[in-house]
Amino acid sequence: MNQSDAIASGAKAGRKEWIALGVLLLPVLLVSMDLTVLYFAVPSITKDLQPGSTEQLWMIDIYGFVLAGVLITMGSLGDRIGRRRLLLIGSVAFGIGSVAACYAANPEMLIVARALQGIGGATLMPSTLALIRNLFQDQTQRRSAVAVWSAGMAAGAALGPVVSGALLEWFWWGSIFLINVPVMVLLLVLAPSLLPEFRVAVAGRFDIISAVLSFAAVLPIIFGFKRIAVEGMATVPVVCVVVGLVLAVLFIRRQKTSANPVIDLELFRVRTFGSSIAANMLASFTLVGFSLFSTQYMQSVLGMGALESALWTLPGTVAVGAVVPLATVLVRHVRPAYIIGGGFAIATAALLMLTQLPEKDGLVLLLVGIIALAAGLTPVLTLVTEMVVGSADPAKAGSASALLQTAQEFGGALGIAVLGSVGAAVYTSSAALDAPAGVPAEALDASRETIGGALAAAAKLPQAAADTLITAARTAFTEEARAGALTGAVLMAVAAVFAIVALRSIKNDTQRAAENEEQAAGQAAQPLLEH
8 A cells, every 4th residue: 555545445345455454463462471471481591591680681681682772663664665664574573582582591692682682672662553544544443442552552561570570480480481472473374465555656765874873872771771770870770861861952952954854843733743752752651650669669678479469459450441441432422622631630649659659568559549540541542542543644654653652661760760760769768677676787788779678687687687677678668669659740740731731732533523614614614605
């Protein structure tokens, strides 16, 4: 399908297009699953490959870092060479990376394989959204398709730890990667017959310098933010963020002067585009940032195992599956600004509820809070995704999708850094850790940084002293989680006001349909008036 065909086609999507959407869900599920699939496999991998601490860090993080770093490049490349073609190339790369990771013989090989998976994932995500833009020309249908896409993303992220844990019960750690291969093969078989091709007719030369600058800017910023959450405002992560920001400025200047920019900055002249990107970042900030506390609370305060805590997150995924379709129905009669603002308001209430987390027996309150948080923010992500994709010219849908997803990665990394730093400051200054009775000074010093350090130190103490230290650390961490929730609640309240003010000009479906009918009637009457 060429550009003019895609734009001219205003017909509603039929059965073939909805089946094609099901095909597009395959890579969406896998790419989002692979962001979380290593949660349970790290001990087994560490036992077999024996990585150093730095190698282990890169084994876990390299996939997400590379994916975020090349999203913008791949979105623009898909617009030029064809979105279906890029999807197929990315599927092959992701499959090869999965096989290589499965049979990695040393840490270096696994790191390289995960990086290749990241490159493949970066080709798949913007391609799927851009193809949805081509498949669904009707806005109402496209919004429903994006809702399914968003639910697939949420389901993949939630299922990653569960699938990983289940596979590791029966198979070796390589199985968590090998499971990707048959799905990629199925995608390669079905995509050519079910997905249309789309490319820009006259795209110009691909700007290699811009591609390099975008990767060089995004990677250190994402890395720096995530390390700040662990190390605080240490020299290396701060320098990484500063270097990334400088390179980002150079990248933007390049886009202004390049004859064939990777990103068309004119997109930001559309008010709804920039505001939607900002709303997306704010939602990702809180959704990803607070997950840092909820996971640790279940494992370190409530004493759950990793698989048990992962299973308890599934009700949130079910809630998302129920709420997202409701948002697509409401937007037919209610302006998106009010639905998005309402979603942020629900998130505010959920986080305020989570400021009351108890030091023990807090599972019910935690689950109600994180389900409400997901139910409030996932419709926000769905609606702003459709607005970004829908507001962009079809020829630039790949670039717009990649920019949206890069902003989402930035938001998540920033949320981890900011909320993590706030929480860490509260934990280290907690009065609960001020010389609890019977705890040696050296154990107390080891407990001052994180609750994980406290639990490790307690394992070496006599039972009475260990119980005292664990109780003190759990109290301090609960205070940390409450502080993170309060910070998030303030931001979500601000986001609610921002969304209503910045997006209020966008009409609901009923108003838009009436406006279109009025315009059509005026155009039909024009020849009569001329006679």
